[in-house]
Amino acid sequence: MLNLQHIATQRMATEPYQWVFIDQLFSAEDAALLAASFPRDKFKTVKGYDGEKGYEYMSRSLVHMGASGVSHAEGLSPAWRALAGDLLSSEYRSALARISGQDLSKALMEVNVIHYGPGAFMGPHVDLKAKLMTHVLYFNEVWDPQNGGCINILRSSDPTDVLAEVLPVVGNSVLLVRSKKSWHSVSRVARDCQTSRRSLNVIFHLPGSVSTMWPPGDNPVLQDYAPGGWPTFQF
Secondary structure: OOOHHHHHOOOOEOOOOOEEEEOOOOOHHHHHHHHHOOOOOOEEEEEEEOOOOEEEEEEEEEEOOOOOOOOOHHHOOHHHHHHHHHHOOHHHHHHHHHHHOOOOOOOEEEEEEEEEOOOOEEEEEOOOOOEEEEEEEEOEOOOOHHHOOOEEEEOOOOOOOEEEEEOOEOOOEEEEEOOOOOOEEEOOOOOOOOOOEEEEEEEEEOOOOOOOOOOOOOOOOOEOOOOOOOOOOOO
16 A cells, blocks of 8 residues: 555655655555545544643544554455554564664554544644654645645744645645654645645654553544534634
8 A cells, every 4th residue: 555665765854854745655546435425434523732732633443553554444444454454563673774864673563544634733842752753644635725725844833934834635745754853734725725735744742651642541522524524723
């Protein structure tokens, strides 16, 4: 499913920190299948302010931190089960380690599927210290940049200090290596947008880390995404 050879040949930028835009992740056929069957089950609302950034979106686990299997596999299409298998493979981990120069052999991986509905956003941040790197993959068939929802690579904490902007179109992705300078954000999705901005976050954590998305003892109310019934976030 994933074009692992293509990933392994990428070269990371070093300014303003280590990051790389990777496109052409899938064949045209696989891209269409993944976009058409983007998960709609088992989501929770995530919102708040953590002292660094404001945020609001909906999240579904695909692989819980450190797990060797897929979360809620019964609700996934064959294409999405195949993608999850690729993400769990040693070949995928090796490809990211090769281009980033990071040792991922003992890192804990967590994968979450994300819907950003109308009004949803992620403010400027550098990621938590427990994170080594994040690979963000996108799954919208088409996307109008006027609807926001783009990841911004920032030179600083200033949300207007944008070096690069990436559209959330299926096949596009961004790999970010966490550092004190790894500022990035997701621009607010337009409140009149008729769809959600759809992505997948693959996060590699330091050994011994605990998930902040699905912390121990957390028992959230999970809900399905219903087309036409998406809430407009007012955060």
